[in-house]
Amino acid sequence: MNFFNPLGTTSQVKGDHSLVTEADLAADRWISRAIQERFPGSIVLSEELNPALTEKAPEVWVVDPLDGTTNFSLGLPIWGVSIALLVNGWPHAAAVHFPVLGETFTAEIDQGACLNGKRIFAHPSEPGRPDTFFSCCSRTHRRYEINVRYKTRILGSTCYSVCAVARGMALISFEATPKIWDIAACWLIVREAGGVVETYDNSQPFPLQPGRDYQQTDYPILAAASPELLAYARREIRRKPGPSIQP
Numbered sequence: 584m585n586f587f588n589p590l591g592t593t594s595q596v597k598g599d600h601s602l603v604t605e606a607d608l609a610a611d612r613w614i615s616r617a618i619q620e621r622f623p624g625s626i627v628l629s630e631e632l633n634p635a636l637t638e639k640a641p642e643v644w645v646v647d648p649l650d651g652t653t654n655f656s657l658g659l660p661i662w663g664v665s666i667a668l669l670v671n672g673w674p675h676a677a678a679v680h681f682p683v684l685g686e687t688f689t690a691e692i693d694q695g696a697c698l699n700g701k702r703i704f705a706h707p708s709e710p711g712r713p714d715t716f717f718s719c720c721s722r723t724h725r726r727y728e729i730n731v732r733y734k735t736r737i738l739g740s741t742c743y744s745v746c747a748v749a750r751g752m753a754l755i756s757f758e759a760t761p762k763i764w765d766i767a768a769c770w771l772i773v774r775e776a777g778g779v780v781e782t783y784d785n786s787q788p789f790p791l792q793p794g795r796d797y798q799q800t801d802y803p804i805l806a807a808a809s810p811e812l813l814a815y816a817r818r819e820i821r822r823k824p825g826p827s828i829q830p
Contacts, residue, residue: 604656607631610648610664618644628791630764634798636791643669643791647764650679651740660684665742667767672790677768679742688746688772696749696775703750705778705808715754717816718744722759730819731755745769745806749776755816756806763788763797766804773806779813780806783820 611631618625622644628636629646636643644666649655651662663681667674679688688703690696696703717733720741729735733754738744741761747753749772758765766788773780782788783803805820807813 604649604652606655607649607652611646614646614648614664614666618646628764628797630762630798634762635796636793639793641671643672645669645764645767645791647742647762647768650742650765654739659739661738661740661743663740663742665764665768667771669767669789669791672792674767674771674789677771679746679768679772681740681743688742688749688769690768690772690775692771692775694775696772698746698750703776705748705773705776706751707754707809707812715752718747718753718756720744720758720760723757726759726823727757728821728823731816732819741765742769745773745780745804748778748806748808749773751776751808754808754812757783757804757816757820759803760801761804762800763791763802766802769806770804778806778808779810780804781813783817 608631611629615627615629615632618627626638626640626643627633627646628643629648631648647665649662650665655662660683661681663679665679666677668676674692676691677689686698688696688698715733716736717731718736718738721737723729738747741758742765744756744758746769748756770780781804783805786802788802805813805816807816
């Protein structure tokens with residue numbers, strides 16, 4: 584929070600066209616150090632300091648020190664920290680904290696998902712309910728033809744977008760270019776909340792693969808409040824023809 588400025592802060596563009604700030608680097612160092620102190624010898628896969636998984640391990644911590652960096656750099660409040668514990672390559676426990684909003688999402692496998700300690704549930708739209716929406720990232724409409732009938736919201740944070748489905752606020756979330764640290768925690772959270780999530784291109788983010796540089800791999804994901812809504816989203820979201828469009 585000491586780095587956050589509602590008037591904005593300086594950022595730099597990385598090779599993958601995403602942004603990085605001093606806060607990203609400082610948070611990555613602090614979280615990685617805290618994990619190592621509490622769990623000596625732990626393997627940490629993180630966006631800024633350790634984006635490649637060099638060895639196989641029964642437990643791996645996957646860290647996004649600042650999800651929603653563009654929001655953060657502009658002074659917008661939707662940004663947070665995402666941490667997931669993967670056991671045998673699969674999400675086992677997760678926490679995503681949005682400090683300005685005062686919201687913390689947590690989940691443990693087969694134990695459900697919570698927001699600030701209270702259980703949350705994904706649920707389909709109720710008849711006549713006007714306040715549901717489709718959440719997507721800023722690259723979605725540049726790369727895909729979208730015919731989803733619900734109103735659209737771009738929240739600027741993969742974790743918050745997917746957690747909006749988990750809490751019953753959004754019906755569908757689509758993120759076009761997230762990395763493994765963007766999705767590891769919210770993948771478990773939405774599933775434990777009763778929602779469904781899968782990659783759009785049928786790629787396999789889990790289990791983790793040793794020797795892979797995860798900075799180079801995108802996992803476009805769809806999350807929805809029900810299997811029926813997920814199938815509907817697949818029908819109504821189509822990749823635009825032609826070469827890949829850069830950000």
